[in-house]
Amino acid sequence: TGKFTYDPGFMSTAACNSAITYIDGEKGELLHRGYPIEQLAVHGDFLDVCHLLLKGDLPNLEQKREFSELVTKHTMVHEQMQFFFRGFRRDSHPMAVLTGCVGALSAFYHDSLNINDARHREVSAIRLIAKLPTLVAMAYKYNTGMPFVYPLNELSYSANFMRMMFANPCEEYKINDVLVRALDRILILHADHEQNASTSTVRLAGSSGANPFACVAAGIACLWGPAHGGANEAALNMLEEIGSPERIPEFIRQVKDKQSSVKLMGFGHRVYKNYDPRAKLMRETCHDVLEELGLHDEPLFKLAMELEKIALEDEYFVSRKLYPNVDFYSGIVQRALGIPTSMFTCIFAMARTIGWIAQWNEMISEPDQKIGRPRQLFVGQTPREAKPIEQR
Ligand code: CMC
Numbered sequence: 001t002g003k004f005t006y007d008p009g010f011m012s013t014a015a016c017n018s019a020i021t022y023i024d025g026e027k028g029e030l031l032h033r034g035y036p037i038e039q040l041a042v043h044g045d046f047l048d049v050c051h052l053l054l055k056g057d058l059p060n061l062e063q064k065r066e067f068s069e070l071v072t073k074h075t076m077v078h079e080q081m082q083f084f085f086r087g088f089r090r091d092s093h094p095m096a097v098l099t100g101c102v103g104a105l106s107a108f109y110h111d112s113l114n115i116n117d118a119r120h121r122e123v124s125a126i127r128l129i130a131k132l133p134t135l136v137a138m139a140y141k142y143n144t145g146m147p148f149v150y151p152l153n154e155l156s157y158s159a160n161f162m163r164m165m166f167a168n169p170c171e172e173y174k175i176n177d178v179l180v181r182a183l184d185r186i187l188i189l190h191a192d193h194e195q196n197a198s199t200s201t202v203r204l205a206g207s208s209g210a211n212p213f214a215c216v217a218a219g220i221a222c223l224w225g226p227a228h229g230g231a232n233e234a235a236l237n238m239l240e241e242i243g244s245p246e247r248i249p250e251f252i253r254q255v256k257d258k259q260s261s262v263k264l265m266g267f268g269h270r271v272y273k274n275y276d277p278r279a280k281l282m283r284e285t286c287h288d289v290l291e292e293l294g295l296h297d298e299p300l301f302k303l304a305m306e307l308e309k310i311a312l313e314d315e316y317f318v319s320r321k322l323y324p325n326v327d328f329y330s331g332i333v334q335r336a337l338g339i340p341t342s343m344f345t346c347i348f349a350m351a352r353t354i355g356w357i358a359q360w361n362e363m364i365s366e367p368d369q370k371i372g373r374p375r376q377l378f379v380g381q382t383p384r385e386a387k388p389i390e391q392r
Helices: 037-043 046-055 061-073 081-086 094-108 118-144 157-166 177-190 197-207 212-223 231-242 245-256 277-292 299-313 315-319 326-337 341-365
Strands: 021-024 029-032
Touching: 029 037, 029 046, 029 277, 037 046, 037 177, 037 277, 046 061, 046 118, 046 157, 046 177, 046 341, 061 118, 081 094, 081 118, 094 118, 094 212, 094 341, 118 157, 118 212, 118 341, 157 177, 177 277, 177 326, 177 341, 197 212, 197 341, 212 341, 231 245, 231 299, 231 326, 231 341, 245 299, 245 315, 277 326, 299 315, 299 326, 326 341
Parallel strands: none
Antiparallel strands: 021 029
Protein backbone atom coordinates (compact mmCIF):
# COMPACT_ATOMS: atom_id res chain seq x y z
CA THR A 1 0.00 0.00 0.00
CA GLY A 2 3.00 2.25 0.43
CA LYS A 3 1.72 3.33 3.84
CA PHE A 4 3.82 0.93 5.88
CA THR A 5 7.40 -0.26 5.70
CA TYR A 6 7.61 -3.99 5.09
CA ASP A 7 10.37 -5.42 7.24
CA PRO A 8 10.02 -9.19 7.77
CA GLY A 9 12.17 -10.41 10.63
CA PHE A 10 12.60 -6.77 11.75
CA MET A 11 15.92 -6.62 9.94
CA SER A 12 15.95 -2.83 9.94
CA THR A 13 13.37 -1.75 12.48
CA ALA A 14 14.28 -0.26 15.85
CA ALA A 15 11.18 -0.94 17.95
CA CYS A 16 12.26 1.00 21.04
CA ASN A 17 14.81 3.25 22.72
CA SER A 18 16.88 1.40 25.26
CA ALA A 19 19.81 2.33 27.51
CA ILE A 20 20.53 -1.18 28.75
CA THR A 21 22.59 -3.13 26.24
CA TYR A 22 24.74 -2.06 23.32
CA ILE A 23 25.87 -4.45 20.60
CA ASP A 24 28.19 -3.65 17.72
CA GLY A 25 27.81 -6.68 15.49
CA GLU A 26 30.63 -5.72 13.14
CA LYS A 27 33.16 -5.25 15.93
CA GLY A 28 31.87 -8.14 18.05
CA GLU A 29 31.20 -5.82 21.00
CA LEU A 30 28.67 -6.35 23.80
CA LEU A 31 28.28 -3.76 26.56
CA HIS A 32 25.80 -3.63 29.41
CA ARG A 33 25.20 -0.03 30.51
CA GLY A 34 28.62 0.81 29.08
CA TYR A 35 30.61 -2.04 30.66
CA PRO A 36 32.21 -4.56 28.26
CA ILE A 37 31.00 -8.12 28.78
CA GLU A 38 34.61 -9.33 29.05
CA GLN A 39 35.11 -7.18 32.17
CA LEU A 40 31.77 -8.07 33.73
CA ALA A 41 32.55 -11.77 33.25
CA VAL A 42 35.84 -11.40 35.13
CA HIS A 43 35.12 -8.73 37.77
CA GLY A 44 31.50 -9.41 38.60
CA ASP A 45 29.09 -12.15 39.52
CA PHE A 46 25.58 -12.69 38.25
CA LEU A 47 23.92 -10.62 40.98
CA ASP A 48 26.23 -7.69 40.12
CA VAL A 49 24.99 -7.95 36.54
CA CYS A 50 21.36 -8.17 37.71
CA HIS A 51 21.82 -4.98 39.75
CA LEU A 52 23.51 -3.32 36.78
CA LEU A 53 20.78 -4.20 34.30
CA LEU A 54 17.89 -3.39 36.60
CA LYS A 55 19.19 -0.34 38.42
CA GLY A 56 21.65 1.16 35.95
CA ASP A 57 25.02 0.62 37.64
CA LEU A 58 27.24 -1.94 39.32
CA PRO A 59 26.58 -2.06 43.06
CA ASN A 60 29.15 -0.98 45.65
CA LEU A 61 29.71 -3.27 48.65
CA GLU A 62 26.81 -1.87 50.66
CA GLN A 63 24.40 -1.91 47.70
CA LYS A 64 25.47 -5.45 46.86
CA ARG A 65 24.77 -6.62 50.40
CA GLU A 66 21.31 -5.04 50.34
CA PHE A 67 20.50 -6.38 46.89
CA SER A 68 21.61 -9.93 47.76
CA GLU A 69 19.56 -9.82 50.94
CA LEU A 70 16.53 -8.69 49.02
CA VAL A 71 16.92 -11.45 46.45
CA THR A 72 17.51 -14.18 49.03
CA LYS A 73 14.43 -13.06 50.94
CA HIS A 74 12.36 -14.15 47.94
CA THR A 75 14.01 -17.43 46.93
CA MET A 76 11.21 -19.67 48.23
CA VAL A 77 8.12 -20.29 46.13
CA HIS A 78 4.69 -20.68 47.64
CA GLU A 79 4.33 -24.22 48.99
CA GLN A 80 1.21 -24.68 46.84
CA MET A 81 3.38 -24.35 43.73
CA GLN A 82 4.38 -27.98 44.18
CA PHE A 83 0.83 -29.07 43.40
CA PHE A 84 1.09 -27.16 40.16
CA PHE A 85 4.23 -29.16 39.33
CA ARG A 86 2.55 -32.41 40.25
CA GLY A 87 -0.16 -31.72 37.68
CA PHE A 88 2.36 -32.23 34.87
CA ARG A 89 3.26 -35.61 33.44
CA ARG A 90 6.54 -36.62 35.02
CA ASP A 91 8.22 -36.86 31.59
CA SER A 92 7.07 -33.39 30.42
CA HIS A 93 9.75 -31.23 28.84
CA PRO A 94 11.05 -28.96 31.63
CA MET A 95 10.54 -25.92 29.39
CA ALA A 96 6.82 -26.75 29.18
CA VAL A 97 6.72 -26.99 32.97
CA LEU A 98 8.69 -23.77 33.43
CA THR A 99 6.48 -21.79 31.04
CA GLY A 100 3.40 -22.89 33.00
CA CYS A 101 4.86 -22.37 36.47
CA VAL A 102 6.27 -18.90 35.79
CA GLY A 103 2.92 -17.86 34.30
CA ALA A 104 1.27 -19.27 37.45
CA LEU A 105 3.32 -16.94 39.67
CA SER A 106 0.88 -14.15 38.71
CA ALA A 107 -1.76 -16.10 40.64
CA PHE A 108 0.36 -16.07 43.81
CA TYR A 109 1.70 -12.54 43.99
CA HIS A 110 -1.25 -10.21 43.52
CA ASP A 111 0.34 -7.74 45.90
CA SER A 112 2.97 -6.66 43.34
CA LEU A 113 0.88 -6.45 40.19
CA ASN A 114 0.31 -2.70 40.03
CA ILE A 115 2.64 -2.03 37.13
CA ASN A 116 2.27 1.74 37.42
CA ASP A 117 3.95 1.71 40.82
CA ALA A 118 7.77 1.56 40.56
CA ARG A 119 8.04 -0.23 43.93
CA HIS A 120 5.65 -2.96 42.80
CA ARG A 121 7.64 -3.35 39.60
CA GLU A 122 10.83 -3.74 41.59
CA VAL A 123 9.32 -6.33 43.94
CA SER A 124 8.07 -8.33 40.94
CA ALA A 125 11.52 -8.09 39.34
CA ILE A 126 13.22 -9.31 42.51
CA ARG A 127 10.68 -12.09 42.92
CA LEU A 128 11.33 -13.31 39.40
CA ILE A 129 15.14 -13.21 39.70
CA ALA A 130 14.94 -14.95 43.09
CA LYS A 131 12.39 -17.63 42.23
CA LEU A 132 13.56 -18.71 38.79
CA PRO A 133 16.42 -20.89 40.11
CA THR A 134 14.03 -22.52 42.60
CA LEU A 135 11.48 -23.25 39.86
CA VAL A 136 14.10 -24.50 37.37
CA ALA A 137 15.58 -26.85 39.96
CA MET A 138 12.09 -28.06 40.92
CA ALA A 139 11.35 -28.79 37.24
CA TYR A 140 14.49 -30.94 37.15
CA LYS A 141 13.76 -32.74 40.42
CA TYR A 142 10.19 -33.44 39.36
CA ASN A 143 11.36 -34.78 36.02
CA THR A 144 13.84 -37.14 37.67
CA GLY A 145 11.53 -38.20 40.48
CA MET A 146 13.77 -36.71 43.18
CA PRO A 147 12.55 -34.72 46.21
CA PHE A 148 12.50 -30.94 45.84
CA VAL A 149 15.39 -29.18 47.60
CA TYR A 150 14.63 -25.87 49.33
CA PRO A 151 16.90 -22.86 48.74
CA LEU A 152 19.76 -22.25 51.18
CA ASN A 153 20.16 -18.51 51.49
CA GLU A 154 23.66 -18.47 52.93
CA LEU A 155 24.96 -19.62 49.53
CA SER A 156 25.65 -17.45 46.50
CA TYR A 157 22.99 -17.31 43.77
CA SER A 158 24.76 -19.88 41.59
CA ALA A 159 25.92 -22.16 44.43
CA ASN A 160 22.36 -22.24 45.77
CA PHE A 161 21.09 -23.24 42.34
CA MET A 162 23.66 -26.02 41.96
CA ARG A 163 22.69 -27.34 45.38
CA MET A 164 18.96 -27.25 44.62
CA MET A 165 19.69 -29.18 41.40
CA PHE A 166 22.08 -31.80 42.71
CA ALA A 167 21.75 -32.21 46.47
CA ASN A 168 19.70 -35.06 47.82
CA PRO A 169 18.68 -35.92 51.38
CA CYS A 170 20.90 -39.01 51.52
CA GLU A 171 24.30 -37.38 51.38
CA GLU A 172 26.12 -34.14 52.02
CA TYR A 173 26.42 -31.89 48.98
CA LYS A 174 29.86 -30.42 48.35
CA ILE A 175 30.16 -27.10 46.54
CA ASN A 176 32.81 -27.03 43.81
CA ASP A 177 33.89 -23.41 43.29
CA VAL A 178 35.14 -23.92 39.73
CA LEU A 179 31.81 -25.39 38.67
CA VAL A 180 29.81 -22.73 40.49
CA ARG A 181 31.89 -20.04 38.79
CA ALA A 182 31.25 -21.71 35.41
CA LEU A 183 27.51 -21.68 35.99
CA ASP A 184 27.72 -18.06 37.11
CA ARG A 185 29.50 -17.21 33.86
CA ILE A 186 26.82 -18.94 31.81
CA LEU A 187 24.28 -16.76 33.62
CA ILE A 188 26.29 -13.56 33.09
CA LEU A 189 26.78 -14.27 29.38
CA HIS A 190 23.06 -14.92 28.83
CA ALA A 191 21.71 -12.13 31.04
CA ASP A 192 20.66 -9.71 28.31
CA HIS A 193 21.06 -9.26 24.58
CA GLU A 194 19.01 -6.22 23.63
CA GLN A 195 15.96 -6.75 21.39
CA ASN A 196 16.24 -10.47 20.59
CA ALA A 197 13.06 -12.47 19.85
CA SER A 198 12.16 -13.35 23.45
CA THR A 199 12.91 -9.86 24.80
CA SER A 200 10.80 -8.34 22.03
CA THR A 201 8.07 -10.82 23.00
CA VAL A 202 8.25 -9.69 26.63
CA ARG A 203 8.09 -6.04 25.57
CA LEU A 204 5.17 -6.64 23.22
CA ALA A 205 3.26 -8.63 25.85
CA GLY A 206 4.05 -5.97 28.45
CA SER A 207 3.02 -3.12 26.17
CA SER A 208 -0.62 -4.07 26.72
CA GLY A 209 -0.21 -3.68 30.48
CA ALA A 210 0.00 -7.45 31.12
CA ASN A 211 1.59 -8.37 34.44
CA PRO A 212 5.36 -9.09 34.59
CA PHE A 213 5.01 -12.80 35.45
CA ALA A 214 2.76 -13.34 32.43
CA CYS A 215 5.18 -11.35 30.23
CA VAL A 216 8.18 -13.41 31.35
CA ALA A 217 6.20 -16.61 30.71
CA ALA A 218 5.66 -15.33 27.15
CA GLY A 219 9.40 -14.72 26.87
CA ILE A 220 10.13 -18.27 28.02
CA ALA A 221 7.73 -19.67 25.42
CA CYS A 222 9.53 -17.74 22.68
CA LEU A 223 12.98 -18.68 23.97
CA TRP A 224 12.18 -22.38 23.61
CA GLY A 225 12.46 -22.31 19.79
CA PRO A 226 15.60 -23.91 18.28
CA ALA A 227 16.57 -20.74 16.41
CA HIS A 228 16.81 -18.92 19.75
CA GLY A 229 17.36 -20.41 23.23
CA GLY A 230 16.77 -23.95 22.06
CA ALA A 231 20.04 -23.70 20.10
CA ASN A 232 22.27 -24.92 22.95
CA GLU A 233 20.22 -28.10 23.25
CA ALA A 234 20.18 -28.48 19.47
CA ALA A 235 23.96 -27.86 19.27
CA LEU A 236 24.72 -30.64 21.71
CA ASN A 237 22.30 -33.04 19.98
CA MET A 238 24.03 -32.18 16.72
CA LEU A 239 27.49 -32.95 18.14
CA GLU A 240 26.21 -36.29 19.40
CA GLU A 241 24.67 -37.06 16.04
CA ILE A 242 27.92 -36.27 14.20
CA GLY A 243 29.64 -38.52 16.74
CA SER A 244 33.22 -38.48 15.45
CA PRO A 245 35.58 -36.11 13.59
CA GLU A 246 35.60 -38.31 10.46
CA ARG A 247 31.93 -37.56 9.95
CA ILE A 248 32.37 -33.76 10.00
CA PRO A 249 32.94 -33.34 6.22
CA GLU A 250 29.75 -35.26 5.40
CA PHE A 251 27.83 -33.14 7.90
CA ILE A 252 29.23 -29.90 6.47
CA ARG A 253 28.24 -31.11 2.99
CA GLN A 254 24.64 -31.52 4.21
CA VAL A 255 24.66 -28.06 5.79
CA LYS A 256 25.81 -26.53 2.49
CA ASP A 257 23.21 -28.43 0.48
CA LYS A 258 20.46 -25.92 -0.37
CA GLN A 259 17.89 -28.75 -0.57
CA SER A 260 18.48 -29.75 3.05
CA SER A 261 17.38 -27.73 6.04
CA VAL A 262 20.35 -28.86 8.15
CA LYS A 263 22.05 -25.99 9.94
CA LEU A 264 25.21 -25.88 11.95
CA MET A 265 23.61 -25.24 15.32
CA GLY A 266 25.46 -22.81 17.57
CA PHE A 267 26.72 -20.95 14.49
CA GLY A 268 25.53 -17.68 13.04
CA HIS A 269 23.88 -14.67 14.59
CA ARG A 270 21.54 -11.97 13.36
CA VAL A 271 23.71 -9.21 14.78
CA TYR A 272 27.26 -10.53 15.22
CA LYS A 273 28.90 -10.72 11.82
CA ASN A 274 32.49 -10.86 13.02
CA TYR A 275 32.45 -12.95 16.17
CA ASP A 276 30.30 -13.39 19.25
CA PRO A 277 32.29 -12.08 22.23
CA ARG A 278 30.30 -14.38 24.51
CA ALA A 279 31.47 -17.45 22.56
CA LYS A 280 35.11 -16.62 23.31
CA LEU A 281 34.41 -16.37 27.06
CA MET A 282 32.29 -19.53 27.00
CA ARG A 283 35.06 -21.44 25.25
CA GLU A 284 37.48 -20.39 28.03
CA THR A 285 35.03 -21.58 30.70
CA CYS A 286 34.52 -24.82 28.80
CA HIS A 287 38.25 -25.42 28.96
CA ASP A 288 38.43 -24.62 32.73
CA VAL A 289 35.56 -26.93 33.59
CA LEU A 290 36.87 -29.86 31.58
CA GLU A 291 40.30 -29.33 33.14
CA GLU A 292 38.81 -29.24 36.67
CA LEU A 293 36.87 -32.43 36.08
CA GLY A 294 39.76 -34.19 34.34
CA LEU A 295 37.71 -34.35 31.14
CA HIS A 296 40.14 -32.58 28.79
CA ASP A 297 39.97 -35.58 26.49
CA GLU A 298 36.18 -35.34 26.40
CA PRO A 299 35.35 -36.40 22.81
CA LEU A 300 32.48 -33.90 22.45
CA PHE A 301 34.75 -30.96 23.24
CA LYS A 302 37.38 -32.20 20.79
CA LEU A 303 34.70 -32.69 18.17
CA ALA A 304 33.36 -29.18 18.77
CA MET A 305 36.86 -27.67 18.40
CA GLU A 306 37.45 -29.62 15.19
CA LEU A 307 34.05 -28.65 13.78
CA GLU A 308 34.67 -25.00 14.65
CA LYS A 309 38.08 -25.09 12.94
CA ILE A 310 36.76 -26.70 9.76
CA ALA A 311 33.75 -24.38 9.56
CA LEU A 312 35.84 -21.26 10.14
CA GLU A 313 38.02 -22.17 7.16
CA ASP A 314 35.16 -23.10 4.86
CA GLU A 315 34.17 -20.65 2.13
CA TYR A 316 30.42 -21.20 2.80
CA PHE A 317 30.71 -20.01 6.41
CA VAL A 318 33.33 -17.34 5.70
CA SER A 319 31.32 -15.67 2.93
CA ARG A 320 28.15 -15.64 5.08
CA LYS A 321 30.05 -14.37 8.13
CA LEU A 322 28.95 -17.31 10.24
CA TYR A 323 30.85 -17.71 13.53
CA PRO A 324 30.27 -19.77 16.65
CA ASN A 325 27.78 -18.15 19.00
CA VAL A 326 27.59 -18.50 22.78
CA ASP A 327 25.54 -21.67 22.53
CA PHE A 328 28.18 -23.60 20.65
CA TYR A 329 30.15 -24.11 23.89
CA SER A 330 27.56 -23.56 26.61
CA GLY A 331 26.02 -26.99 25.98
CA ILE A 332 29.34 -28.75 26.57
CA VAL A 333 29.88 -26.80 29.79
CA GLN A 334 26.42 -27.65 31.04
CA ARG A 335 26.87 -31.31 30.15
CA ALA A 336 30.11 -31.32 32.17
CA LEU A 337 28.30 -29.71 35.12
CA GLY A 338 25.90 -32.65 35.06
CA ILE A 339 22.96 -30.68 33.67
CA PRO A 340 20.91 -32.81 31.27
CA THR A 341 20.35 -31.55 27.72
CA SER A 342 16.62 -31.02 28.23
CA MET A 343 17.40 -28.47 30.98
CA PHE A 344 19.73 -26.26 28.92
CA THR A 345 17.08 -23.84 27.74
CA CYS A 346 15.69 -23.56 31.28
CA ILE A 347 19.12 -22.37 32.42
CA PHE A 348 19.08 -19.82 29.61
CA ALA A 349 15.61 -18.67 30.76
CA MET A 350 16.86 -18.34 34.32
CA ALA A 351 19.70 -16.11 33.14
CA ARG A 352 17.64 -14.06 30.67
CA THR A 353 14.89 -13.32 33.21
CA ILE A 354 16.86 -10.31 34.47
CA GLY A 355 17.24 -8.99 30.90
CA TRP A 356 13.53 -9.46 30.21
CA ILE A 357 12.41 -7.78 33.41
CA ALA A 358 14.92 -4.91 33.12
CA GLN A 359 13.73 -4.23 29.56
CA TRP A 360 10.10 -4.51 30.61
CA ASN A 361 10.68 -2.10 33.49
CA GLU A 362 12.46 0.35 31.18
CA MET A 363 9.52 0.25 28.77
CA ILE A 364 6.84 0.68 31.44
CA SER A 365 8.78 3.62 32.94
CA GLU A 366 8.55 5.58 29.68
CA PRO A 367 6.04 8.44 29.97
CA ASP A 368 4.59 7.95 26.48
CA GLN A 369 4.65 4.14 26.40
CA LYS A 370 2.34 2.79 23.67
CA ILE A 371 0.88 -0.63 23.01
CA GLY A 372 2.96 -2.51 20.40
CA ARG A 373 0.80 -2.93 17.36
CA PRO A 374 2.57 -3.73 14.08
CA ARG A 375 0.67 -3.32 10.81
CA GLN A 376 0.72 -5.62 7.78
CA LEU A 377 0.72 -5.59 4.02
CA PHE A 378 -2.53 -7.35 3.17
CA VAL A 379 -2.09 -9.97 0.46
CA GLY A 380 -5.45 -11.78 0.67
CA GLN A 381 -8.82 -11.62 -1.14
CA THR A 382 -10.34 -8.40 -2.40
CA PRO A 383 -13.99 -7.91 -1.23
CA ARG A 384 -16.44 -10.62 -2.34
CA GLU A 385 -19.92 -11.74 -1.51
CA ALA A 386 -20.63 -14.29 1.25
CA LYS A 387 -23.49 -16.54 0.01
CA PRO A 388 -25.81 -18.75 2.12
CA ILE A 389 -24.43 -22.29 2.42
CA GLU A 390 -26.75 -23.86 -0.20
CA GLN A 391 -25.54 -21.38 -2.85
CA ARG A 392 -21.76 -21.86 -2.34
N1 CMC B 1 24.26 -23.07 9.48
C1 CMC B 1 24.29 -23.01 8.13
N2 CMC B 1 23.92 -21.95 7.41
C2 CMC B 1 23.51 -20.88 8.09
C3 CMC B 1 23.46 -20.85 9.49
C4 CMC B 1 23.86 -22.00 10.20
N3 CMC B 1 23.84 -22.03 11.53
N4 CMC B 1 23.00 -19.65 9.92
C5 CMC B 1 22.77 -18.93 8.81
N5 CMC B 1 23.08 -19.68 7.70
C6 CMC B 1 23.01 -19.24 6.30
C7 CMC B 1 21.58 -19.12 5.83
O1 CMC B 1 21.14 -20.34 5.28
C8 CMC B 1 21.69 -18.03 4.79
O2 CMC B 1 22.27 -18.59 3.64
P1 CMC B 1 21.81 -18.05 2.16
O3 CMC B 1 22.21 -16.59 2.14
O4 CMC B 1 22.58 -18.90 1.20
O5 CMC B 1 20.35 -18.26 2.08
C9 CMC B 1 22.74 -17.07 5.39
O6 CMC B 1 23.54 -17.92 6.24
C10 CMC B 1 22.17 -15.95 6.21
O7 CMC B 1 21.39 -16.52 7.25
P2 CMC B 1 20.01 -15.95 7.76
O8 CMC B 1 19.12 -17.12 8.08
O9 CMC B 1 19.50 -14.91 6.83
O10 CMC B 1 20.48 -15.25 9.10
P3 CMC B 1 19.53 -14.75 10.25
O11 CMC B 1 20.14 -13.54 10.80
O12 CMC B 1 18.11 -14.68 9.80
O13 CMC B 1 19.60 -15.98 11.31
C11 CMC B 1 20.18 -17.31 13.16
C12 CMC B 1 20.35 -15.97 12.47
C13 CMC B 1 20.89 -17.28 14.52
C14 CMC B 1 18.69 -17.63 13.39
C15 CMC B 1 20.79 -18.41 12.26
O14 CMC B 1 22.15 -18.12 12.05
C16 CMC B 1 20.62 -19.81 12.83
O15 CMC B 1 19.57 -20.43 12.63
N6 CMC B 1 21.67 -20.36 13.52
C17 CMC B 1 21.57 -21.66 14.14
C18 CMC B 1 20.77 -21.58 15.43
C19 CMC B 1 21.54 -20.91 16.54
O16 CMC B 1 22.68 -21.23 16.82
N7 CMC B 1 20.87 -19.96 17.23
C20 CMC B 1 21.42 -19.30 18.41
C21 CMC B 1 21.61 -17.83 18.24
S1 CMC B 1 22.60 -17.14 19.57
C22 CMC B 1 21.66 -17.35 21.00
C23 CMC B 1 20.36 -16.64 20.94
O17 CMC B 1 20.33 -15.43 20.69
O18 CMC B 1 19.35 -17.28 21.21
